[in-house]
Structures are given as C-alpha cells and as structure tokens.
Amino acid sequence: MSTKTRVVVGMSGGVDSSVAAYLLQQQGYEVIGVTLKVWSDSCISHSQEKCCGPQSISDARLVAHRLGIPYFVLDEAEAFEEEVILPFVKAYQGGRTPNPCVLCNEKMKFGRLPQKAKAWGAEYVATGHYARIEHTAGGVLLKRPKEERKDQTYFLFRLERKTLDRMLTPLGDYTKEEVRNIARKAGLSVWDKEESQGICFVPGNQYGAFLTKRIGEGKNDVGQIVDLSGRSLGRHRGIEFYTVGQRRGIPGGQGEPLYVLTIDPAQQRIVVGPWEALHQTHCFLSETNWQQQPPPTPLSVTVKVRYNYPPSPARLTVLSEQRARLDFESPQAGVAPGQAAVCYVDDLLLGGGWIERPTDEDQEEVTP
Structure with a gap:
C-alpha cells in the first residue's frame, strides 16, 4: 500500500x-x-x-x-x-x-x-x-x-x-x-x-449568437436606447446583447462616441453616454466572500473590477455579512453589475463580491 x-x-x-x-x-x-x-x-x-x-x-x-x-x-x-x-x-x-x-x-x-x-x-x-x-x-x-x-x-x-x-x-x-x-x-x-x-x-466568443440560440431572436420585447437626458436614440433587440462599457451597436451620428452606461431590465432600456460618464467613484458588492476577514474599519486595498483590468487602489468598507462598499481612489470605467470585484492587500487575496446595480439609494447611503 x-x-x-x-x-x-x-x-x-x-x-x-x-x-x-x-x-x-x-x-x-x-x-x-x-x-x-x-x-x-x-x-x-x-x-x-x-x-x-x-x-x-x-x-x-x-x-x-x-x-x-x-x-x-x-x-x-x-x-x-x-x-x-x-x-x-x-x-x-x-x-x-x-x-x-x-x-x-x-x-x-x-x-x-x-x-x-x-x-x-x-x-x-x-x-x-x-x-x-x-x-x-x-x-x-x-x-x-x-x-x-x-x-x-x-x-x-x-x-x-x-x-x-x-x-x-x-x-x-x-x-x-x-x-x-x-x-x-x-x-x-x-x-x-x-x-x-x-x-x-x-x-x-460570439456572445450574441450564443444567446440568440439559447433565448431565441426577439423573445424579449425590444426597448429604447436613450441618452442621459432620456432622449430616444433608437431601439434595441434585447438587453441581453449589451454590457456596461460597450460601444458597438449604439446608434451613431451623435457627434461623439457613446457607450452603454446602465441597463434597466424593468424598462428594457439601455442608457448611453460619453466616455467620461462611464466612470464610477464607488460601487456596492453583494454576496461577499472573505478568505481573509478584513477589519471592521475601512481598509486600503487594490481591487480588480474585471479580470482583464489592472488592479486599482480603493477603500473597502464591510457593511454587513454579505455586503460591502468600494470607494475608488480614481474613478473606474466599466464597473458592470454582475461582474466580480476582487480585493487584495499587496499580493494577498482578501475576497470580494458581485457588483450591484446602482440605485437611487446609493446617494442616501452614509459615506464611510
């Protein structure tokens, strides 16, 4: 043996x-x-x-x-x-x-x-x-x-x-x-x-073709593509074909490139805007998992908001057992609901969570 x-x-x-x-x-x-x-x-x-x-x-x-x-x-x-x-x-x-x-x-x-x-x-x-x-x-x-x-x-x-x-x-x-x-x-x-x-x-890597095969073309009601003022720029064939930060598939002729800023599933609406508007100063995380329990007070970390993004300095605040807030040292582009935000101290992985969709209550949340 x-x-x-x-x-x-x-x-x-x-x-x-x-x-x-x-x-x-x-x-x-x-x-x-x-x-x-x-x-x-x-x-x-x-x-x-x-x-x-x-x-x-x-x-x-x-x-x-x-x-x-x-x-x-x-x-x-x-x-x-x-x-x-x-x-x-x-x-x-x-x-x-x-x-x-x-x-x-x-x-x-x-x-x-x-x-x-x-x-x-x-x-x-x-x-x-x-x-x-x-x-x-x-x-x-x-x-x-x-x-x-x-x-x-x-x-x-x-x-x-x-x-x-x-x-x-x-x-x-x-x-x-x-x-x-x-x-x-x-x-x-x-x-x-x-x-x-x-x-x-x-x-x-043909996401659209894969989702079309899985969901079916036109099964979801199409909705509006609007700018930050709410002005309609056109229609889309389903929110599942868009992601925050995307530029392709956005109506042109607006004088500057436009990017997907937010996706509203309730209204089946895509909100687009300029590159500068894509940047976020903070985000909230849900279903957090901490391999190394961070202290209860705010902690300086580096965070990746997508796998292929470089780590960025931020301040982590644990709000509850499965919820946290990240305040970025420099505003970050492409902070997409559903993606993971993963936190590090030097080379050590602390843990992370899923990025939440921004809500109106964000502004009412007490800033740590």
Whole structure:
C-alpha cells in the first residue's frame, strides 16, 4: 500500500494542468488525473472543439499515460448546464454581465472534484491555475503568482477557506514560458498546445449568437436606447446583447462616441453616454466572500473590477455579512453589475463580491 500523499489533479488537456500533474508527481505525490466532461457529445461541433471536449479528453489521457497515472473522466454536463450556463444566460437577461469562470471554479472544479477526491482517499485537489497557495500556521493564504500577467486568483475569490486548505496550485512560482519548457523536457505532447481564449462554452466568443440560440431572436420585447437626458436614440433587440462599457451597436451620428452606461431590465432600456460618464467613484458588492476577514474599519486595498483590468487602489468598507462598499481612489470605467470585484492587500487575496446595480439609494447611503 502506498504511503504517498494522494492528490486529484483536474486535467483539462492543456499544458498548464498537465505540468501541474507532472510537478506534483515529481514532488512525490500519488497523482490521479480527472477531467470533468461538461458537454454532452451531441453538443460538440466537429468544427468547434470545446473545453473538456473529445480532443481535450484525448490530450489529457495521453499525458496521464505518459506520466503513468490513473485517469478518469467524470460526466458533469448536467451539473454544468444548471450551475454555470443557465445562470450565465439569466444574468444577461437581467441586464447583468456575468463571469461564468468564477462560477465554474466555485461550483464545478472545487465543488465536484473535492467530493471525488474525498471518496478516493485523496488529501488534496490540484489544478493548473496560476496562483500561489501558502499553508501557514495561521491559516491558508491565496496569493498572486510569480507571473502577474497570468494571474488567475480573480477567478478563485469565491472559494472558502476550507476548500483552500485542501488545494494545491503548483504553477504559482512559474512563468508560462517556464511551464512550456518543463512540458517539452518531460515529453508531454501538449507542450506547444495553443492556449484557450474566452469563455469555453461560447464558440468563437460570439456572445450574441450564443444567446440568440439559447433565448431565441426577439423573445424579449425590444426597448429604447436613450441618452442621459432620456432622449430616444433608437431601439434595441434585447438587453441581453449589451454590457456596461460597450460601444458597438449604439446608434451613431451623435457627434461623439457613446457607450452603454446602465441597463434597466424593468424598462428594457439601455442608457448611453460619453466616455467620461462611464466612470464610477464607488460601487456596492453583494454576496461577499472573505478568505481573509478584513477589519471592521475601512481598509486600503487594490481591487480588480474585471479580470482583464489592472488592479486599482480603493477603500473597502464591510457593511454587513454579505455586503460591502468600494470607494475608488480614481474613478473606474466599466464597473458592470454582475461582474466580480476582487480585493487584495499587496499580493494577498482578501475576497470580494458581485457588483450591484446602482440605485437611487446609493446617494442616501452614509459615506464611510
């Protein structure tokens, strides 16, 4: 019987998760590879390979064979539909801009895999995320990785401390180039595999086409596109085809570029305005999750209001168990309801929450 510590590695068929499995094996762990199959075979297009589709599973199986580790495929298509895709569609229908990768990590990768790991007697679950997890005497810490450009901690803010306690992220101290070199030297066939881009279940990042297929063209009543004064500039075919900060699809001829400022689902109305009007001085967060409990008094943090946005200085005030306020040092553009705002102190991730839609009560809220 093996005395090695057992770890279940989520393998997507890409170079990152493959190298994660290899590194843990080299460190002496007993590694089990697992792929969560999140698409039914009938949904896989021969021309559009999806995340964890046939080719990805084949690539992961080849890597597992090369490493000599057990490998399993778990069919989680039904759960993925319920936990990730349906909330994604409903969010757009409600005038919000969702981030399904956060939900996928919370509900699928670190919701499903730990259950299987426990059943198999594994102590840890590991992935190819670029993040650093430090297990200290004072508790577990989630920190930014060595390569800031590849930082994926934003997607992990919903994870609870008990999940982080049983989690490993071996790529945190490597750059992408170093990871590819490790894979090449180890003889892993995926060492030069192209990196996946965008949301895995939206082919070609064509959100409009995906939502049209899911919702149906014209099922929602079309509404008005108005400027800040309430003047109608035209009509739209559904609020689900717009997001805060968007410029494309806005009527022209106004003398300056216009951007989506707010989306009103009750009125089915899109409010647009100039770039300057897009900037917000503060926002409120709901369903907050704190991996490191912030103090009750205001705290200086850096915050990312979208994954691909740079961190920005702000003041965090916890208002209640699941609600907080952020006051930005410099006004921020593209603060979109439904997106995540994730807070850091230096490299340490504190936690975050979902950005709320601005309301008239914002001005009545006592400024901290």
